[in-house]
Amino acid sequence: MEKLDELRDLIEEIESESENSFRDEMVRSIYIEAEKIAQKAVKNNKVNNINLDSKIDDLLTSKLTGFPIMFILLGVVFWITIVGSNYPSEMLANFLFNIEEKLTNLFISINAPNWIYEVLVLGIYRTLAWVVAVMLPPMAIFFPCFTLLEDLGYLPRVAFNLDKLFKKCGAHGKQSLTMCMGFGCNAAGVMACRIIDSPRERLIAMITNSFVPCNGRFPLLIALSSIFIVASSKYETILSALFVSFLILIGIAVTLISSWILSKTMLKGIPSSFTLELPPYRRPQVGKILYTSLIDRTIFVLARAVLVAAPAGLIIWILANTHIGGISILSHAATFLDPFAKAIGLDGFIIMAFILGLPANEIVIPILIMSYMSEGAMLELDSLDAMKELFIANGWTYLTALNVMLFSLLHFPCGTTLWTIRKESGSFKWTAVSAIMPTLIGIVVCFTLTQIVNLFGLL
Template sequence: DLGYLPRVAFNLDNTLRKCKACGKQILTMCMGFGCNAAGVVACRIINSPRERLIAVLTNNFVPCNGRFPTLITIATLFIGSALAPNYPTLISAVVITVLVILGIGVTFAVSWALSHTILQGEPSFLVLELPPYRKPQIGAIIYRSIIDRTLFVLKRAVLMAAPAGALTWILGNVFVGELNIITHLANYLQPIGKVLGLDGFILLAFILGLPANEIVVPILLMSYLCSGQMVEFESLAELHKILLDHGWTWLTAMNMMLFCLLHWPCSTTLLSIYKETGSKKWVAIAFILPTIIACSVCFMVTQTVRFFQGF
């Protein structure tokens, strides 16, 4: 409505053409900052099927609104407070900005890799109307956001979240021996988590948080405290203490943020990818590709830090 985003797409078209992608992908990435599922749906504006697939498969690397609370909380508790106790908010803002830039960089890199491997082809010409700058029509924006996007995505979210919530409750309240099922699963994942600089509970929280990124931290705290239900805390200091008591360090926090940024899409986004592509193959690739990247990045960061700490 402002006439601004089309100009962003036009100005960045040359950059994306080097990745053999389309400038309109920037518009879908902007939608992804709000919700990756909406960003996937927005890929319909890209005319080329090849470039549309690239945009669909890489939209997940733009941090959505569900991941920002986790990123901000961890950055404030472990990075901002450690580096500048008097200005934790400022430092955490810088960290989040760096993570966003990293996500955009990964988007460009993966777009380039896809366009040179399984989605080879030449970039299409960008044909885009540049509307004049104008005052936003607030009412129209709100209406379209709710009717065309929010309700459309929420319907899919409800379909995925309800059964997943029931499963999480069962895992947290059914005991095998003296431990609930969540603890048993976390212990099983512990060796993998340790290699990635995380722990089994963190990995399990991301797995159970597949329906929505917003519930990853509540599930993690529920698992740590063996409460059987999701918990909330009134202060960040209390949350910080719990994480420290369970062995968190700055390296754990760093890997948590990197994994949160790069890991697999939520179930709503995966369902949207299936609806848009009509192929389980692309859904599988959309899940596996970021999983490999997230695990690889965390592994390299962890092993590099441990190598230098060994001296």
Template sequence: MDNFDELLVLIDEIKVDNQHNLRDEMVKSIYNSAEDIARKVVTKDESKKINIDSKIDDLLTSKLTGFPIMFILLGLVFWITIVGSNYPSDMLATFLFNIEDKLTNIFISINAPNWIHEILVLGVYRTLAWVVAVMLPPMAIFFPCFTLLEDLGYLPRVAFNLDKLFKKCGAHGKQSLTMCMGFGCNAAGVMACRIIDSPRERLIAMITNSFVPCNGRFPLLIALSSIFIVASSKYDTILSALFVSFLVLIGIAITLISSWILSKTMLKGIPSSFTLELPPYRRPQVGKILYTSLIDRTIFVLGRAILVAAPAGLIIWILANTHIGGISILSHAALFLDPFAKAIGLDGFIIMAFILGMPANEIVIPILIMSYMSEGAMLELDSLEAMKELFISNGWTYLTALNVMLFSLLHFPCGTTLWTIRKESGSFKWAAVSAIMPTTIGIIVCFTLTQIVNLFGLL
């Protein structure tokens, strides 16, 4: 009987493989026949015009040059986003916190109770101000750059290059596009999964999108790599960027591995055919690019983030300012989580910062600083050196910093992304899977790294 059952399983596998190969062969045969017909009936005057699109495609889709060009272009977009967003972020933060001062003066002038001022201004408004100041400039730069590549006709070439890699993982080539969109915002990356026709592969893309760091996590990764991982030198900026890029590659690798695991377990199925006719290159439409990137993507995602961050500011203030036995609820929770946190190379306050930072990854570092300084409102230090001294005085080592970066890369998505997954999938189940799966992987990675370092005395 066991042999008979094994034979049935083998037959089913052969059927699946044959269906998959048959589909590919049919598509290949159709295109070969179309090319033969076109070659027989269409004549070209080669002396008059060179097909520029074909020459460009030879470079962009080549096995030799396609991937290097793709990484250079996406890296350029990433560099423009990081460098270009610093100044407007500072300006926006200054503007928004000036408004905070004016709100404080208004509350004082009307003799409002102090606790109302602290809840609404230091709690709710300050959280909103941080989220907007950190999220808006990078998204306003990244999304137009990304949309420009899309409008030029380059992104279909990216999907073409990565299709085979994703197909081997049981996923879809278009997942590469949604993954790239996730660098700007994971919620936007989830919405971009609509371009995938197969419901099964669309779910795989949505669940694994958070493994690529969004603009809310980049400030933490860049700051910690600058002050802990990279030694001070004239090349520290370049080395820091290289280390963050290495973390991004880890995220992409885990995206592929997780997609393969999901395709073999919870989301089994036959990979859908990805027949992509590469569109011609076209002149970008500036008006369309600005509307699509700023209205459809930036404002939409920012609006959802604000709706999630407002109640989070209230909760954070209550936890930090409600005391039991002379200790805040936030500190009690951190002490409770500390033994588990130590096992994975963190501490209780770090875990609480990630939990309370679920509404928006941008507020993780301010919450952590607030916790270490025992203040009742979110804070931000004036320099990276001051931040390093604060963290070291609270027991941080290079291993702690590395684990924080890895956990930031691999933990649950922000509240906005989870909400978007719930909306797009129509199920709380897949939103829960999207939170549990990356967090479990993050815990395993940090635990393994910590135990190896401690076992061999590498620190």
């Protein structure tokens, strides 16, 4: 009976592939015939522009040069985001923490109970301040860069290059576009999955979108790569951008592999055909770029993140300030998780930081610093060197830093993204899969790397 089912599936697959091949061939022949008719009937005064577009396409979609150019552009965008967001983030953090000082003075002047001050200011407000200060500048830089490439007509070329890879994985070629959108924010990437008509392929795209890091994870990846991987180099910024780009390639590879696994298991099916007409290159519309990137994407995503982060600040404060036997609940939980964490190259406080960072990835590092310094409120050190010294004092090695980066890349999506998946899919089941599957992959990758390094004594 099982062999009969396998034979039936094979026949259906062959029939579907034949149908798709016939459809692709038919579309191709229609376009060829239309081009012949157009050449006979239409006089075009922009032949030089067409030839130039064709030459650029030959370069951008070539098997030889297409992927290297994609990688270089990706690195450039990240470098611009890293360099450009440093000063605005610092200025915004100073501004928001100035407001915190004024709020502190206000609570003192009205003789408010200390616990109310700590809950509202040190808990909720400080969490929100970190989320806004860390998220807003990178999004305000990345989204316009991304929208510029979209408006120029380059993103359809990216989809063209990646289409075959996603199709071989049983997914849709348009998933490459939604994946690119996830670099700015995974929640925005999930929303972009609406462009995929097939419900099955749309679900695959939503579940795997978190494997590309959003701007909330960039600060952690950039900081750790700067202080552990490429430290003390005069080309630190460039090398950090290259290393983060390398991590992103790992994320893309995991996206493809997990898409293939899903298409062969829980979301079985044949990939639908995808005929992509490459649009002509055009001058970018500055007004449209600014509106789309800053209003439709940046502000919308930031608003959702703030709504999710506010209650997180309250929970973090309660766990860090409620003591049992003289030890905070946060420390008790970290001690309980420590044996499991050590097996995957982390520690209990790191695992707790990721769990408590569910509402927003931006707060993982501040929570970790707070835990190591036994403080009752989120904080951040004033330099990367001070952060490195604190981490090393708490047992970190290069392997720990690498595992933290890999787990950050592969673990469950943030609360905003999960909320968006629930809204878009209308299903708690697929929302749970979207959280569990990446986490299991992150655990397996970190465990495997740790055991290999320990077995061969590589560190």
